[in-house]
Amino acid sequence: HGIDSVNYLTNDGLFDIEKLPEELVIIGGGPIGTEMSQAFSNLGSKVTVIDMAESIMVNDDPELTEILFKELKKQDIHYELGASVISVSEA
Numbered sequence: 297h298g299i300d301s302v303n304y305l306t307n308d309g310l311f312d313i314e315k316l317p318e319e320l321v322i323i324g325g326g327p328i329g330t331e332m333s334q335a336f337s338n339l340g341s342k343v344t345v346i347d348m349a350e351s352i353m354v355n356d357d358p359e360l361t362e363i364l365f366k367e368l369k370k371q372d373i374h375y376e377l378g379a380s381v382i383s384v385s386e387a
Contacts, residue, residue: 307332316339338378340381344375347375
Protein backbone atom coordinates (compact mmCIF):
# COMPACT_ATOMS: atom_id res chain seq x y z
CA HIS A 297 0.00 0.00 0.00
CA GLY A 298 1.17 3.51 -0.73
CA ILE A 299 1.39 6.42 1.67
CA ASP A 300 -1.78 7.95 0.21
CA SER A 301 -3.77 4.92 1.41
CA VAL A 302 -3.30 5.81 5.11
CA ASN A 303 -3.84 8.78 7.39
CA TYR A 304 -0.35 10.26 7.65
CA LEU A 305 1.17 13.44 9.04
CA THR A 306 4.11 15.56 7.95
CA ASN A 307 6.34 17.60 10.23
CA ASP A 308 4.22 20.65 9.32
CA GLY A 309 1.01 19.19 10.76
CA LEU A 310 2.29 16.88 13.46
CA PHE A 311 1.77 19.32 16.31
CA ASP A 312 -1.74 20.25 15.13
CA ILE A 313 -3.19 16.88 16.14
CA GLU A 314 -5.76 16.92 18.93
CA LYS A 315 -4.96 13.53 20.46
CA LEU A 316 -1.52 12.15 21.27
CA PRO A 317 -0.90 8.94 19.32
CA GLU A 318 -0.17 5.86 21.42
CA GLU A 319 2.30 4.73 18.76
CA LEU A 320 4.06 6.70 16.06
CA VAL A 321 6.30 5.58 13.19
CA ILE A 322 8.61 8.23 11.80
CA ILE A 323 10.14 7.66 8.38
CA GLY A 324 13.53 9.34 8.31
CA GLY A 325 16.23 9.73 10.93
CA GLY A 326 17.52 13.13 9.88
CA PRO A 327 17.34 16.23 12.08
CA ILE A 328 13.57 16.72 11.73
CA GLY A 329 12.72 13.05 12.27
CA THR A 330 15.05 12.94 15.26
CA GLU A 331 13.48 16.05 16.78
CA MET A 332 9.95 14.73 16.26
CA SER A 333 10.85 11.32 17.69
CA GLN A 334 12.22 12.82 20.88
CA ALA A 335 9.32 15.25 21.28
CA PHE A 336 6.64 12.58 20.93
CA SER A 337 8.54 10.08 23.06
CA ASN A 338 8.77 12.70 25.81
CA LEU A 339 5.02 13.26 25.51
CA GLY A 340 4.39 9.54 26.00
CA SER A 341 4.04 8.04 22.52
CA LYS A 342 5.80 4.78 21.67
CA VAL A 343 8.06 5.88 18.80
CA THR A 344 9.79 3.90 16.06
CA VAL A 345 12.12 5.59 13.57
CA ILE A 346 12.83 3.92 10.22
CA ASP A 347 15.73 5.05 8.04
CA MET A 348 17.63 3.60 5.08
CA ALA A 349 20.95 4.77 6.53
CA GLU A 350 22.88 2.76 9.09
CA SER A 351 22.80 5.65 11.57
CA ILE A 352 20.75 8.75 12.31
CA MET A 353 21.64 12.23 11.08
CA VAL A 354 24.27 10.99 8.62
CA ASN A 355 25.21 14.51 7.46
CA ASP A 356 26.19 15.63 10.96
CA ASP A 357 29.25 15.02 13.15
CA PRO A 358 29.45 11.22 13.62
CA GLU A 359 30.87 11.45 17.14
CA LEU A 360 28.13 13.77 18.37
CA THR A 361 25.48 11.79 16.50
CA GLU A 362 26.56 8.59 18.28
CA ILE A 363 26.24 10.29 21.68
CA LEU A 364 22.78 11.57 20.75
CA PHE A 365 21.74 8.16 19.39
CA LYS A 366 22.68 6.45 22.67
CA GLU A 367 20.68 9.01 24.66
CA LEU A 368 17.63 8.65 22.41
CA LYS A 369 17.68 4.87 22.78
CA LYS A 370 17.73 5.36 26.58
CA GLN A 371 14.48 7.32 26.10
CA ASP A 372 12.97 4.13 24.66
CA ILE A 373 12.86 5.29 21.05
CA HIS A 374 13.08 2.22 18.81
CA TYR A 375 15.14 2.33 15.60
CA GLU A 376 15.03 0.29 12.40
CA LEU A 377 18.16 1.47 10.58
CA GLY A 378 19.35 0.21 7.23
CA ALA A 379 15.71 -0.49 6.45
CA SER A 380 13.40 0.51 3.63
CA VAL A 381 9.67 1.12 3.79
CA ILE A 382 8.03 -0.94 1.06
CA SER A 383 4.39 -0.45 2.08
CA VAL A 384 2.26 1.22 4.73
CA SER A 385 -1.11 0.33 6.22
CA GLU A 386 -3.36 1.39 9.08
CA ALA A 387 -2.76 -0.47 12.34
